Amino acid sequence: MTSRITNRRGVLIALVVAVLAALAVLALTFGGGPGSDTAQPPPAQPVAVVPAPQAGGQDAAAALPKSEPVSIDIPKIGAHSSxxxxxxxxxxxxxxxxxTTPLQAGWYTYAPTPGETGPAVVLGHVDGNHQKGIFFRLKELAPGDRVSIARKDGTTVVFEVTKVHQVPKKDFEAEGVYDDTAGPELRLITCGGVFDRNAHNYVDNIVVYARLVQA
Known part of the structure; x- marks a missing residue:
């Protein structure tokens, strides 16, 4: 695998492959995967990536200045996390x-912050440490559902789900998850689908697309 990628889309694809592979392998190591309590596979091998640049866009009036997110709230699926x-x-x-704390979600610091122009990125486990993860029910979201993210500057941005897609990992490159957007958007990502015990990985990704509707 190459350790340096110069194409922006290639950078972003490498990012998600690395992150989701790590999430799946760690879930197996600590959570055993679906239907198992004892599986202990070898640790994941490091996958080299490089940071993704900030996305640009045309809809500057709808965007907010950069501000770190501090918490996420998804009422539909009962997901609440710093x-x-x-x-x-x-x-x-x-x-x-x-x-070890699968109910903890995180945001990728080299993507736009939620509310800025471009696709902000939040990642969470589907399971781990013998527990359901923060995004265990992510696949239940549907267009029109709301996701709120509180920011360090005191604002709360609200995103409306536009699409929920379960995509095979082998087809992720064609999905366009991290393509530039004209306005502020959000991507929520976790693993999903069937757990392949031979590959020590979930075969699919669950990707939620959302757009900013309130700032």
């Missing part, structure tokens, strides 16, 4: 929320 920053490890791999 948000920890997810950057890069010293070996240049992407950090993930602690699998």
């Amino acid at each position: 948000l920890v920053p997810l950057g890069l490890n010293p070996d240049n791999t992407v950090q993930v929320p602690p699998v």
Whole structure:
């Protein structure tokens, strides 16, 4: 695998592959995967990535200045969590929320912050440590559902879900999850689908797309 990618879309694809692979393997290590309590696979091998640049857009009037998110609230699925920053490890791999606390969600610091123009990114476990994760019910969201994110500047931004897609990981590149957007948007990502015990990974990703409707 190459360790440096110059194409922006390639950077973002590498990011999600690295993060979701880490989430799935950690879930297996600590949670055993569906139907198992004892599986202990080898740890994931490091996957090199590089930070994604800030996205640009045309709809500046709808966007807010940069401000770190501090918590997320999704009433439809009973998901409430503080948000920890997810950057890069010293070996240049992407950090993930602690699998020992699977109800913890995190935001990727090299993407736009929620409310800025572009796709903000929040990641969470589907399960881990023998527990359901913060995004265990993410696939239940539907267009029109609301996601609220409180920001450090005291504002709360509200996003409306536009699409929920379960996509095979092998087709993720064509999904366009991290493509530039004209206005502020949000992506919620976790693992999903069937758990492949041979590959030690979920075969699909659950991706929620949402757009800013209130700031």
